[in-house]
Amino acid sequence: MTPTVLILNGPNLNMLGVRQPEVYGSETLSGIEAACRSHAGRLGLAVDFRQSNHEGELVTWLQEARGRVAGIILNAGAYTHTSVAILDALLVAETPTVEVHLSNIHKREPFRAHSYVSSAAVGMISGFGGHGYLLALDALAHILSAHIVSKDSGKTT
Numbered sequence: 001m002t003p004t005v006l007i008l009n010g011p012n013l014n015m016l017g018v019r020q021p022e023v024y025g026s027e028t029l030s031g032i033e034a035a036c037r038s039h040a041g042r043l044g045l046a047v048d049f050r051q052s053n054h055e056g057e058l059v060t061w062l063q064e065a066r067g068r069v070a071g072i073i074l075n076a077g078a079y080t081h082t083s084v085a086i087l088d089a090l091l092v093a094e095t096p097t098v099e100v101h102l103s104n105i106h107k108r109e110p111f112r113a114h115s116y117v118s119s120a121a122v123g124m125i126s127g128f129g130g131h132g133y134l135l136a137l138d139a140l141a142h143i144l145s146a147h148i149v150s151k152d153s154g155k156t157t
């Protein structure tokens with residue numbers, strides 16, 4: 001069965017293309033979704049791509065990810081910097097997660113430098129625009145294949 005990656009986008013990411021182009025560029029979220037789908041296909045992964053402006057909906061989707069998907073790519077938008085609930089939901093999901101930000105959050109206002117999500121993620125990709133989602137898919141494909149190999153060889157990860 002093809003492993004599925006849940007790609008979850010938080011508030012205001014539906015406005016990409018219109019929203020602060022000097023920070024986020026001209027890419028739209030549907031353009032990023034299309035690029036993710038074709039890249040995931042090349043990696044042998046399926047994609048479940050979602051966006052919500054509502055914290056509780058993101059929490060519910062992360063809870064439902066537990067045991068359902070092989071990996072998660074999360075751009076929680078502004079909730080990155082505020083949401084203990086999203087951190088807790090990631091801990092419930094117990095699924096390898098790559099945190100993504102289009103902009104380099106360390107080059108911006110100081111309040112963006114702290115992420116609640118990071119402590120539950122394998123790693124973070126920040127500052128490469130929409131290409132960061134493809135880098136995150138590469139990272140997950142690597143993690144998942146390493147996991148399968150180590151399981152086959154009887155080693156634990």
Ligand code: DQA
Pocket residue numbers: 011012013075076077078079080100101102103104105112
């Ligand atoms: C963002 C960075 C956040 O600080 C911001 O609130 C966003 C987008 C990014 O992708 O660069 O909404 O997550």
